[in-house]
Ligand code: BES
């Protein structure tokens with residue numbers, strides 16, 4: 269941030285120097301750059317200097333704007349001291365009549381690309397962060413519209429803007445001002461639009477996860493997704509009631525749902541984007557526990573409110589399908605979301621109860637708080653009805669996943685290296701990373717060694733390898749040769765680890781799922 273003294277002196281001098289009826293409002297503007305409407309903010313990126321002179325290294329858009337103000341941006345930046353570090357900003361007022369406030373933000377190194385250690389594209393991450401920081405400053409100034417420098421990667425810039433500005437305001441009387449980000453200049457408008465769609469997809473998942481459990485009940489969740497998909501003629505949504513779930517003999521799912529007064533829903537979405545509607549679909553499955561109290565194995569009350577986001581698996585996979593439809597991706601996707609609450613009551617599962625899943629396997633419910641795997645067992649069995657290209661499930665499944673990786677990456681347990689490679693490559697681009705975890709027989713033994721049933725819903729060594737025993741449990745309900753289980757418990761919420769997301773439910777890894785689907789739609793091998 270500019271020192272107040274420097275800002276006032278420099279800005280006053282510039283305000284005086286910038287002619288009012290200047291080339292900005294009447295004369296020619298650099299090719300492709302609009303002059304902007306009055307009252308807009310502008311966010312421009314600047315690379316850290318590679319030369320000793322410390323001169324600002326502008327992006328193309330920065331250069332264009334600097335020309336528009338006759339080199340005053342470069343001058344004022346050099347007056348302000350050393351070059352801007354990554355993610356640091358300076359605000360200039362009065363530089364240009366159409367943009368009363370201009371935020372310049374540090375992008376880091378110009379040639380940043382894939383970082384092999386970090387398993388992500390650092391250049392894209394830098395852009396997302398810088399743009400998010402810049403846009404939030406414009407929001408703090410209560411300016412309703414901001415034009416954004418594409419920074420050489422308009423998709424990443426749009427993602428930074430739309431993700432960075434998002435906040436769950438729904439139930440507050442006093443809301444943050446709405447700021448609409450737009451692309452500065454006319455280059456890369458398609459990539460910008462794609463970035464907006466990807467980010468809006470993640471924001472939809474964030475919205476559903478953040479909302480209180482008394483607002484997003486199973487039926488409300490399903491209706492919200494149905495409403496988002498209503499305008500697409502190639503999408504069919506089935507909201508299956510409890511009676512349907514009973515006919516499907518989903519005894520494991522029903523055993524969890526019956527503890528709550530809120531009826532369960534099985535949400536089924538068919539997106540037919542492929543030229544051939546008979547093409548094998550990608551099947552997404554998401555854990556949809558709209559509130560997880562733990563049931564009779566009750567969770568401690570402190571922090572229990574976060575379990576309103578225990579439908580994060582359902583939220584991310586359904587949002588990914590909404591996004592795929594908006595992008596008109598040429599593939600077929602089926603989305604399945606078993607939705608219910610996990611509550612203690614006279615009808616709830618009791619530790620030691622045995623229930624029967626759709627494939628006939630019996631499950632001993634040794635801990636009623638390990639409920640997600642019960643829903644998923646039945647949903648995974650059902651997923652095998654569709655001759656899927658691949659089955660990918662996402663679930664806020666275990667606290668142990670958070671212990672293992674924290675919020676750095678989603679844990680991926682998969683029986684398919686083909687599937688792993690696609691997910692991994694997608695995540696390098698999105699910056700919403702994945703990390704492969706084991707599906708060893710070692711863990712399977714720990715869930716199948718069970719006194720009363722075929723399988724126990726917890727590992728026999730209780731907490732040891734908790735994320736891995738949960739995955740081994742799910743594997744008992746899978747026969748498909750391309751299946752991946754994504755444990756997203758660690759990435760469920762954000763404190764400040766991802767700088768372009770505000771504190772709150774994160775909606776991760778929606779963009780990775782979308783990018784994965786986009787890659788699959790381009791993959792000529794129809795792997796089965
Ligand atoms: N929904 C939780 C897992 C979770 C914890 C998600 C923290 C996000 C943040 C899940 O249903 C659960 O309670 N799992 C138990 C399993 C245990 C009883 C074997 C857990 O992780 O403690």
Ligand code: ZN
Pocket residue numbers: 560562610636637638639640
């Ligand atoms: Zn639980």
Ligand code: ZN
Pocket residue numbers: 557560578637639640664665
């Ligand atoms: Zn849960």
